[in-house]
Amino acid sequence: MRAWVVMGVSGCGKSEIGARLAQALGLEFIEGDRFHPPANVRKMAAGIALDDADREGWLRRLAAELARACEAGHGVVLSCSALKHAYRDILRSSGCALSFVHLSGTRATLAARMAARPGHFMPLSLLDSQLRDLEPLQPDEEGMVLDIEEAPAVLVDLICHSRAGGNPN
Template sequence: MTGERPTRHVVVMGVSGAGKTTVAREISELTGMTFADADAFHTEEHVALMRAGIPLDDEARWPWLRRLSAWMADRCAEGVSTVLACSALKRSYRDVLRQGPPSLDFVHLDGPVEVIRERMAARAGHYMPASLLESQLATLEPHGPDESVVVLGVSGTPGELAAAAVARLGLRPAMSRPPGSTRP
């Protein structure tokens, strides 16, 4: 045994507009885990489809999910813990993500459709139109009892949700900076 701490890997999941990216960034700030947004792994073609209001089908999603899984596996091999903002709506999608690191926890941000729809309508510059919310809700599959998932309601602030996720997952807070400071 080398004495190194094992890495931890978390996916903050849910439909578009639930706050995945914001909460995942907050978790990264609290813990020092490396953050990534799954949206950055989409091809330009897929972004154009979604921007046009066309949901991606499973065939389009498989390579994207494999890239995300490989990214987490690569960070794991480097000894780096990660937090990823990713919709991960179906069990089969979560199963692909679990093929990357040796263990993976999920934080599912869930809440009233009206609240999420309002958030989507209020945000500027995002390619995912509010019109795709219904397709995401139809795709969302509840987690199974064998999946490591913490469900949090979207009514809290991002900071409150991140703190709850860190506590419920038993993640270690970053020691290199005082609370409330930001990373460079």
């Protein structure tokens, strides 16, 4: 079964696009942020960036969720920052056929979106660390890069009508 990972830095719209994509395709939606352990959420809320060790257990839980869905024969859509190639490798260890959808935008747009989310655990102060950590999709990663300036309905339509085959660059 196909599994989609809607990825990108905070504020790019992963949750909204992921939920809309899952609905459009009739698939299960997994909100990756809900799987962060409380210690990670506290750390981010305090303005401290997560490191690779903080993220590893979280990513392994997400890979297990992907595996559960794919082993049951269900397609799935996961929203997850998946900032680094190594993080995406952990997700690929699920055994699912993954297609990545990288939602990309300018720092100004991302910052404006983050500022408009009162009460979210991820503060604007962590945006730059996420942008520094972000590694573009590589030739060995099936996926696409989409501009978040497009309307959500347009983005979902682009994903649904794509083949997501090969290098998006």
